[in-house]
Amino acid sequence: xxxxxxxxxxxxxxxxxxxxxxxxxxxxxxxxxxxxxxxxxxxxxxxxxxxxxxxxxxxxxxxxxxxxxxxxxxxxxxxxxxxxxxxxxxxxxxxxxxxxxxxxxxxxxxxxxxxxxxxxxxxxxxxxxxxxxxxxxxxxxxxxxxxxxxxxxxxxxxxxxxxxxxxxxxxxxxxxxxxxxxxxxxxxxxxxxxxxxxxxxxxxxxxxxxxxxxxxxxxxxxxxxxxxxxxxxxxxxxxxxxxxxxxxxxxxxxxxxxxxxxxxxxxxxxxxxxxxxxxxxxxxxxxxxxxxxxxxxxxxxxxxxxxxxxxxxxx
Amino acid sequence: xxxxxxxxxxxxxxxxxxxxxxxxxxxxxxxxxxxxxxxxxxxxxxxxxxxxxxxxxxxxxxxxxxxxxxxxxxxxxxxxxxxxxxxxxxxxxxxxxxxxxxxxxxxxxxxxxxxxxxxxxxxxxxxxxxxxxxxxxxxxxxxxxxxxxxxxxxxxxxxxxxxxxxxxxxxxxxxxxxxxxxxxxxxxxxxxxxxxxxxxxxxxxxxxxxxxxxxxxxxxxxxxxxxxxxxxxxxxxxxxxxxxxxxxxxxxxxxxxxxxxxxxxxxxxxxxxxxxxxxxxxxxxxxxxxxxxxxxxxxxxxxxxxxxxxxxxxxxxxxxxxx
Numbered sequence: 001x002x003x004x005x006x007x008x009x010x011x012x013x014x015x016x017x018x019x020x021x022x023x024x025x026x027x028x029x030x031x032x033x034x035x036x037x038x039x040x041x042x043x044x045x046x047x048x049x050x051x052x053x054x055x056x057x058x059x060x061x062x063x064x065x066x067x068x069x070x071x072x073x074x075x076x077x078x079x080x081x082x083x084x085x086x087x088x089x090x091x092x093x094x095x096x097x098x099x100x101x102x103x104x105x106x107x108x109x110x111x112x113x114x115x116x117x118x119x120x121x122x123x124x125x126x127x128x129x130x131x132x133x134x135x136x137x138x139x140x141x142x143x144x145x146x147x148x149x150x151x152x153x154x155x156x157x158x159x160x161x162x163x164x165x166x167x168x169x170x171x172x173x174x175x176x177x178x179x180x181x182x183x184x185x186x187x188x189x190x191x192x193x194x195x196x197x198x199x200x201x202x203x204x205x206x207x208x209x210x211x212x213x214x215x216x217x218x219x220x221x222x223x224x225x226x227x228x229x230x231x232x233x234x235x236x237x238x239x240x241x242x243x244x245x246x247x248x249x250x251x252x253x254x255x256x257x258x259x260x261x262x263x264x265x266x267x268x269x270x271x272x273x274x275x276x277x278x279x280x281x282x283x284x285x286x287x288x289x290x291x292x293x294x295x296x297x298x299x300x301x302x303x304x305x306x307x308x309x310x311x312x313x314x315x
Numbered sequence: 316x317x318x319x320x321x322x323x324x325x326x327x328x329x330x331x332x333x334x335x336x337x338x339x340x341x342x343x344x345x346x347x348x349x350x351x352x353x354x355x356x357x358x359x360x361x362x363x364x365x366x367x368x369x370x371x372x373x374x375x376x377x378x379x380x381x382x383x384x385x386x387x388x389x390x391x392x393x394x395x396x397x398x399x400x401x402x403x404x405x406x407x408x409x410x411x412x413x414x415x416x417x418x419x420x421x422x423x424x425x426x427x428x429x430x431x432x433x434x435x436x437x438x439x440x441x442x443x444x445x446x447x448x449x450x451x452x453x454x455x456x457x458x459x460x461x462x463x464x465x466x467x468x469x470x471x472x473x474x475x476x477x478x479x480x481x482x483x484x485x486x487x488x489x490x491x492x493x494x495x496x497x498x499x500x501x502x503x504x505x506x507x508x509x510x511x512x513x514x515x516x517x518x519x520x521x522x523x524x525x526x527x528x529x530x531x532x533x534x535x536x537x538x539x540x541x542x543x544x545x546x547x548x549x550x551x552x553x554x555x556x557x558x559x560x561x562x563x564x565x566x567x568x569x570x571x572x573x574x575x576x577x578x579x580x581x582x583x584x585x586x587x588x589x590x591x592x593x594x595x596x597x598x599x600x601x602x603x604x605x606x607x608x609x610x611x612x613x614x615x616x617x618x619x620x621x622x623x624x625x626x627x628x629x630x631x632x633x634x635x636x637x638x
Contacts, residue, residue, distance in 0.1 A: 020434065023430045023433060023434050024434065024437075026426075026427075026430060027427065027430055027431065027434070027441050027445075030423075030427060030445065031441065031444045031445065033506070034444060034445065034447060034448055034506070034510075035444070035447075036463075036469075037456065037459035037460060037462075037463060037506065038447070038451065038459065040459060040462055040463060040469060041455070041458070041459045041462065044462060053465065053467050054467060055467040055486065056467075056472050056475075057465075057467055057468060057469055057472055059469070114349060114352050114353055114356070115353070117348075117349035117352070118349035118350055118352070118353045120349070121346050121347075121349050121350060124346075125346040127346055127347060127349070127350045128350055134623065134626075134627065135623075137623070138619055138623065139357070139361070141563045141615075141619045141622065141623075142612065142615065142619070143566065143567040143587075143588060143611065143615060144567060144569070144588075145567070145569065145587075145588040145591050145592060145608065145611070146608045146611055146612045146615070147361065147364075148592075149368065149591065149595055149601075149604045149605060149608045150364035150365050150367060150368035150605070150608065151360070151364050152595070153364070153367060153368065153371060153601060153605070154363065154364035154367055158364075158367055182356075182359075182360055183360060185356060185360075186356050186357060186359075186360040186361060189353055189356065189357075193353070218345065243450065246452065247452040247453055247454070249452075249453060249454050249569070249570045249573075250569050250570070250588065250592070253573075254592065254596065263452075264452055264453075264454035264455075264570075267454055267455065267458060268454055268573060268574060271458065271461065271573075271574055279462065282458060283458075283462075286452075286455040286458050286459070289452050289454075289455055290450075290451055290452060290455050293450050293451070293452060294447055294450045294451065296450075297446070297447075297449070297450030298443055298446075298447075298450075301442070301443065301446060304446070304514065
């Protein structure tokens with residue numbers, strides 16, 4: 001090799017090396033920007049009341065404490081020492097945790113069942129016509145405030161009035177776990193149908209056909225042939241819908257007060273009080289909300305990358 | 316085995332039940348069961364409330380009076396919505412927020428996806444980190460940013476050395492200045508949703524057919540030419556989808572507004588969702604809210620159909636084998 005060629009190769013190598021370094025440093029920089037707010041929340045959750053707001057702010061709690069977690073997880077809210085500020089009401093998050101878990105889990109399960117069933121019908125028999133596949137997503141695009149205003153009047157006024165005249169007793173869906181679950185099922189169904197469609201479309205129909213010819217019943221075929229093949233897809237869909245419900249804020253803010261309260265609503269409750277803002281417990285609640293969802297999200301990440309191609313991946 | 320046969324026999328003995336189950340297991344009935352269930356759900360929870368809302372939007376009624384006393388008042392509510400400058404201002408503001416946020420999200424997301432696509436080492440690690448904001452509950456993200464924008468928060472601390480040079484008090488109240496508050500919300504949105512555009516672009520990049528790019532390179536196209544003339548056209552569907560999905564989501568913006576500013580200072584950060592929420596839940600203007608939400612639905616449905624049309628066109632182009 002001549003010296004010229006060697007030199008050119010060296011320059012090219014150096015340039016490639018420089019490019020790699022630039023790329024990595026930009027990615028690391030953005031990663032730091034991403035992690036910073038989360039880091040700040042987590043470290044605030046370990047600060048005691050006198051450290052919540054200081055100038056200059058402490059980047060690491062100087063005397064780390066678990067008091068914030070103690071406060072939000074305490075069972076006995078009457079216990080002295082739980083409320084640390086004069087303006088503060090003693091509270092715990094168990095009610096909100098239970099409401100959130102019950103509402104999100106049941107609605108995700110029921111939506112998964114109904115949606116997967118319908119997705120099967122659409123995929124195999126073209127139920128609802130060819131356009132139905134895409135048009136279900138329209139529901140997802142309607143802004144939630146437009147749904148919230150009718151639903152408030154429906155849940156709080158119309159359903160009680162109707163049930164009183166028809167059934168003879170007052171049935172209210174407003175501020176109940178049942179009402180919230182119904183709503184969450186409805187608004188997540190488009191997503192379930194759409195995600196399950198992409199999983200069911202991949203299962204070849206010939207398999208079912210073979211099973212049916214060999215004498216298996218329709219439900220038996222569904223259970224023993226189709227279900228095992230789409231089970232992982234169903235788990236991903238369930239987790240995705242669960243995350244969506246878990247993060248939902250506007251509808252639960254408007255349709256629940258004061259009996260039922262999901263975790264985002266509880267976190268927001270302490271945001272508006274201009275004097276008695278509970279920075280520390282809020283940070284602890286935020287950490288408690290965030291960690292399970294981030295873990296679930298990382299678990300289904302691979303499938304999300306596939307799912308978010310929106311059919312742009314060519315086969 | 317015996318148990319199931321006796322069960323089957325008992326079903327056969329019961330005439331009505333067996334006829335019913337036979338009717339249900341007919342092919343043409345069976346395939347419509349899930350459809351009827353789901354459509355029933357939509358009708359019960361979405362269609363009926365909307366019908367009621369249309370009725371209420373013609374009433375003259377506030378929630379602090381009993382519903383029975385309300386009376387019809389024609390199109391008065393619609394007139395007052397159209398004449399209401401707050402509604403149109405907040406609508407314009409929503410488009411401004413969404414536009415600014417989506418442009419930044421697309422640009423940053425595109426370049427991040429490009430970089431992750433080009434590096435070889437640590438790709439999984441970067442993807443995991445960069446996708447985290449999407450998983451964070453929006454309310455928590457809003458709370459985090461409210462901590463950062465605090466007058467004694469870390470943002471002011473980082474800026475303090477620079478501000479001290481100009482003799483400015485570094486403890487700036489970002490959320491008390493209208494323009495700073497607007498950009499605080501836009502920044503929070505960019506922080507959270509750049510990960511979604513990143514994800515869409517990343518799956519677009521990983522779906523690029525390497526044969527085409529190699530062919531272009533072999534035929535003598537430079538790296539830049541390959542990028543602009545081969546890769547970018549192939550990425551068009553991903554770009555369209557990112558634009559449509561993100562704009563639709565950004566126009567719903569509500570959570571960061573509540574968490575960061577409560578629409579303030581003044582009305583400078585009220586999005587249309589927040590404005591309607593305030594009108595209905597703070598001022599009990601129910602029939603006004605009903606009329607406004609019907610109008611908003613009409614405005615949005617135009618956008619939604621346009622967005623669906625754009626996505627559908629891309630889908631058809633892919634099916635035809637173009638890009």
